Amino acid sequence: MTIRVVVADDQAMVRAGLVALLDAADGIQVVGEAADGEQAVELARNVRPDVVLMDVRMPRLDGIEATRRLLSGPQAGGARGYPRVLMLTTFDIDEYVYEAIRAGASGFLLKDALPAELAAAVRVVARGDALLDPQVTGRVIEHFVRQTTPRRQPVALDALTPRERGVLVLLARGLSNREIAEELVLAEQTVKSHVSRIFTKLSLRDRAQAVVAAYESGLVVPRD
Secondary structure: OOEEEEEEOOOHHHHHHHHHHHHOOOOEEEEEEEOOHHHHHHHHHHHOOOEEEEEOOOOOOOHHHHHHHHHHOOOOEOOOEOOEEEEEEOOOOOHHHHHHHHHOOOEEEEOOOOHHHHHHHHHHHHOOOOOOOHHHHHHHHHHHHOOOOOOOOOHHHHHOOHHHHHHHHHHHOOOOHHHHHHHHOOOHHHHHHHHHHHHHHHOOOOHHHHHHHHHHOOOOOOOO
16 A cells, blocks of 8 residues: 655755655655645645654744644544654754654654665554664663653553563563563563553553653663
8 A cells, every 4th residue: 555645844955855755665655745844734634644754843833843733633644543753853862852752753764864764764654663773762761861850650550560561661671572572481472462552551652652651650760
């Protein structure tokens, strides 16, 4: 099935290049362009894309706030109800990445990524996976959690079983499902089921958001 994409970037030449690269990729179609965050939100709600490629820094409304509004407002994307958001940034570890994940983005891509990496990233988030490696996500979050007072544990974590909490801790530490299965001596399919239930109980979209939830709740603490 063709992946429908909206590209949001305030630099016209950059936006044109992104559109050309994506339209040339198999199974991907650009269905709209936006020059700022407000246009991106409005356009996404009208054309209902599967993925929004969102620049972090844009006029009128930045990409982070646009992502937050898009994913908390009326459902506006494909069969899943909401589009997946892939953030574009020039920095790999900064406050923008942290806030983008908190806002609901499924990952981020550096603007100097190779053309093939762009199409691959869109495909990854379109199928419901997080683009960020959990270990990278964890380092980003640890960096900023250290600078703030940890939040009190959300009531939602009380809904998790002891086993699910253990799985969430290992997930937040960057382990894959296979590695979690080996660590806990479980079948990999069992781990997948635990992860799915964690996402449902905590209203999470992907593993990147699970890492945020684990650190901000205090279930996992930054390591020295």
